Amino acid sequence: MPAHYLRESDKLKKQILTLCAIVEENVQRAVMSIEKRDEDLAKKVISGDQEIDKREIEVEEECLKILALYQPVATDLRFIVAVMKMNNDLERIGDLAVNIAERSIFLSTQNKIDLLLDFPQMVEKTRTMLKNCLDALINMDARLAYSVLAADNEVDKLNGEMYDIVEKEIKKAPERIKVLINLLSASRHLERIADHATNIAEDVIYLIEGRIVRHKTEEFEEKRHSN
């Protein structure tokens, strides 16, 4: 590939990493706004989403430009396609951060509720998944990407537990249903963020190994244990 191509693909790599960092920060702020009952922080998450949307379009346009101008094949083609898909997932993670922030604005107006659920643990696991799929991309580390796939099951489990706890609490105090359902929504949004991080990890694996691993859970597991 010519030097021009290398410059363009380098630029694209920087763009997607910057987008990833901005999205990660917005997720972190959204979650923190719930923990700290901070309405202003939640509003920042919502207004910050415009920047994410703008950058998503820029990344897509850059991908199309590279495809049209340099007509990459093999690994280079896979890289562009993987970036296009990650870009899509990152934008949706951004939307989910906005959804969490919306729940947070409602929750900040209500009395604090103490549940026995492990919301901070779920937050932490999701955040780690996001960070790891970014690092897996930067370092082309398939092993780290496989670890993201494994972590998704744990987040799903925590979300299921959250549901059980909320159900019990609503039975005990039906008048608190609005707060409880808003908390459950936030948990579900986090779980979907973890799903998108899993998609990104799958794209990284595809990029490195050239094989499509989604829909093949058993194979993931084998691979993970053998790594």
Added chain:
Amino acid sequence: MPAHYLRESDKLKKQILTLCAIVEENVQRAVMSIEKRDEDLAKKVISGDQEIDKREIEVEEECLKILALYQPVATDLRFIVAVMKMNNDLERIGDLAVNIAERSIFLSTQNKIDLLLDFPQMVEKTRTMLKNCLDALINMDARLAYSVLAADNEVDKLNGEMYDIVEKEIKKAPERIKVLINLLSASRHLERIADHATNIAEDVIYLIEGRIVRHKTEEFEEKRHSN
């Protein structure tokens, strides 16, 4: 473009249309299984998802093959990229049909609940959105694609109303919470299906008009009224 390319892109078009038809049918079955409390039908939806996953991978591989072999540019490149994105959305719609079927299996074991909500209307609107984005693709009809964007707001509104009704019902009968929350989940999954149909419509518009319309709601509205 050479005759080979036309054959390949024709094959790809057929593949994506077939996938769309299968996904549409699975959504329809999932919803019908709730209405008819038909556990067997719900199980068919779940087992049918393997076929969708398989076809999604085939479409993606066909896209990559075309990109690598024919290095299309301009409209041809946009077509391949749009198909790749639609393919992704269709696969996720398939997953949501499975989620609805899972709710349905639980609901079929419970006493029927009659709510004042307009679930059938929501189902019908979502189904129309799915059908219209497929037709918009076949006939390259941007106007129809814009109508899908407009319909999404209505589905969002119906989902919001569903939430209010469920909240009231839970307050009245907290012991029915499990059934009610399962119904609410089904409604939310439908709303997400409508979101994916919207994404597909945006891809069709991108394909026809060569411009990215997402994140530009006001512009959609102007365009819709001027069409």
